[in-house]
């Protein structure tokens with residue numbers, strides 16, 4: 001059929017090809033991991049990479065097809081791929097439309113626990129010194145309601161917030177009485193003081209509970225001493241009661257990793273599983289407050305933690321293979337970034353950073369911080385992330401403060417050394433508070449950063465499973481879509 | 483069984499000569515509904531003819547091989563069309579296009595069918611290797627006028643209506659007007675427009691499309707590959723991939739509904755998993771993806787050597803393709819492929835999609851438990867059968 005043209009007739013000439021931006025990393029002697037502008041990964045050999053960069057490729061040679069489908073090359077006169085990348089990037093970054101959706105109210109600094117790693121709390125009965133006043137709370141609420149988001153989350157923290165339960169009530173009622181925003185509430189509590197009054201109030205106001213559970217009893221109680229040594233027992237009882245009264249999806253638990261946790265990840269996970277929780281967040285120890293002061297966080301390096309994480313993740317996958325759906329939430333978060341373009345504005349893993357733009361923290365005394373860790377630094381005498389005070393500031397003056405703008409703009413992964421060329425950049429984030437705390441600089445030197453080492457380690461691990469273990473990969477893909 | 487959807491009338495009288503064509507709607511002889519100028523009494527027996535005359539029908543449509551209306555005469559001042567018995571499937575509510583001088587007619591709309599499609603034009607700026615309606619560069623703008631007339635006659639409760647080509651957006655301004663008619667007259671009907679999507683690369687077209695604001699309008703756009711030259715070769719038009727993908731993006735940017743269609747043949751099926759992985763990753767926001775077995779007709783017959791692939795040979799690739807899409811939350815259906823050549827995981831997505839007037843089965847199917855839920859085969863063109871056809875029994 002002469003009137004039909006052969007495949008070659010539709011090939012672009014080499015001079016009509018352009019490279020699109022991509023990042024790469026050598027992963028073996030002859031192997032490169034390559035990520036396009038929106039973080040889709042492919043693997044290339046050294047020879048393929050060289051041919052690609054020199055544009056020594058042509059339709060039909062296999063490499064052209066691979067590179068074109070992965071948006072590494074485009075036709076100079078074409079527009080669809082660039083528009084496609086723009087649309088996808090826009091979707092990925094659209095968490096920026098939700099400006100300051102999280103508002104943390106530290107209703108008291110007092111706590112009946114005395115955890116050695118705790119950054120801020122006080123053993124005190126002096127309400128007047130360490131509780132948030134109603135006046136402060138109402139000013140903080142003014143600021144929260146001045147943020148542009150149509151839907152905000154108010155999280156109560158401490159200390160132990162239930163020690164100032166009356167103020168929680170006051171704030172919830174006042175927030176509900178205001179119009180113009182949909183408000184969700186969370187109480188972050190050790191649940192030791194949970195009683196029917198609190199539960200009824202949570203139920204009536206659709207309040208989520210978030211608690212701490214570090215693993216089996218001995219580990220948890222060692223991490224979280226309190227008079228009576230019964231922190232674990234109370235937390236477990238609290239979780240059970242909350243699940244029963246509020247519903248299984250209305251209470252979540254977070255763990256804190258200490259050196260004592262590192263060998264016990266299986267037991268920790270099993271504790272979560274036994275309680276019927278649907279997953280676990282395997283967290284690193286944060287280097288703030290007392291933790292910095294006591295040099296706790298240096299006791300184990302990033303590699304030790306990564307071993308802990310990998311063992312934990314593999315245990316979680318095993319649980320899934322045995323038929324119980326159970327997730328590791330940090331992996332789920334990163335997988336959602338890697339396998340979809342859904343906007344993930346998780347405060348601790350985004351760029352522009354989530355400080356201030358993702359969350360504001362109103363301390364008991366009215367000072368306002370760009371993040372929870374920022375207030376912990378302040379307790380240790382470092383006011384780098386103290387943005388102002390509810391008495392003298394407005395939402396605008398806080399969010400447009402030089403301090404915040406400096407921290408956010410100097411830490412952008414999109415243009416930071418190391419990050420801007422990092423193959424994982426699309427799925428990573430800026431953590432200016434961490435790098436300020438550990439290196440005295442919001443940007444930080446990434447090769448020296450344990451945060452960076454953890455990120456690279458986790459993403460490398462997830463990619464390895466996705467590519468090489470089909471059964472586990474299927475489980476991971478489900479997490480990305482949940 | 484293939485229904486004859488066009489033919490020539492054995493007789494016609496009473497048509498004005500100032501128009502070349504008319505659109506006719508058939509009504510039962512005893513219908514009491516208000517008579518439209520296009521309405522014809524549908525008559526299949528002499529007795530019915532008598533009743534039609536009695537009821538003062540000014541227009542009569544006769545389906546018969548014999549000579550029912552013995553006494554038809556010019557004096558009756560009736561418009562009369564007679565077509566052969568084989569068009570017996572015609573029912574009241576059906577709409578036909580009729581050419582006065584040649585006496586040729588085409589069934590445009592059948593009220594009882596779920597698969598009504600209207601041909602908008604035979605012109606196209608693609609020249610697909612497997613086109614079932616090979617493009618012709620002719621002035622056929624009268625088709626759009628005929629459609630406009632038909633829309634007024636189509637039952638407003640019609641479930642679904644498809645516009646096909648050619649490239650339906652060849653005369654995009656006129657066609658958009660037709661779609662506005664659909665919005666006004668058929669707001670409850672799912673209106674599907676088959677288009678190669680290239681016109682939507684032009685923002686004026688896509689803005690006009692958005693402004694139609696028909697609540698159930700969908701653009702169904704073929705995409706054959708994740709790589710430019712592979713798609714362009716299939717559609718025989720350089721630059722088509724770029725325009726089509728851009729068109730899809732612009733439609734979705736304006737929140738319009740889009741279906742992506744992939745016809746499966748030897749050039750597209752072996753890479754269908756990769757194509758669908760690409761769609762899942764890059765265009766997960768499309769409303770539907772249809773993966774379609776090839777209808778061996780039109781250009782597909784001419785290019786048979788290049789295009790034929792036995793569906794069992796891409797069974798696994800197709801299963802993987804469906805998997806990629808569902809994992810990303812994309813709605814996917816498989817059309818025109820019999821169940822016995824599909825992986826079980828694909829069955830829930832396999833639809834009985836071949837239009838009622840052109841699907842059929844083979845002997846083997848009579849022993850098959852799945853026959854009631856099976857698409858069967860195209861009976862049009864030159865059907866080719868998979869070596870994988872086998873009755874599925876429990």
Ligand code: SF4
Nearest residue numbers: 419422425428452455
């Ligand atoms: S922090 Fe490390 S892993 Fe993250 S983008 Fe920067 S260099 Fe890459």
Ligand code: SF4
Nearest residue numbers: 820822847850853856
């Ligand atoms: S044997 Fe016939 S009816 Fe059964 S699945 Fe195959 S094609 Fe369909």
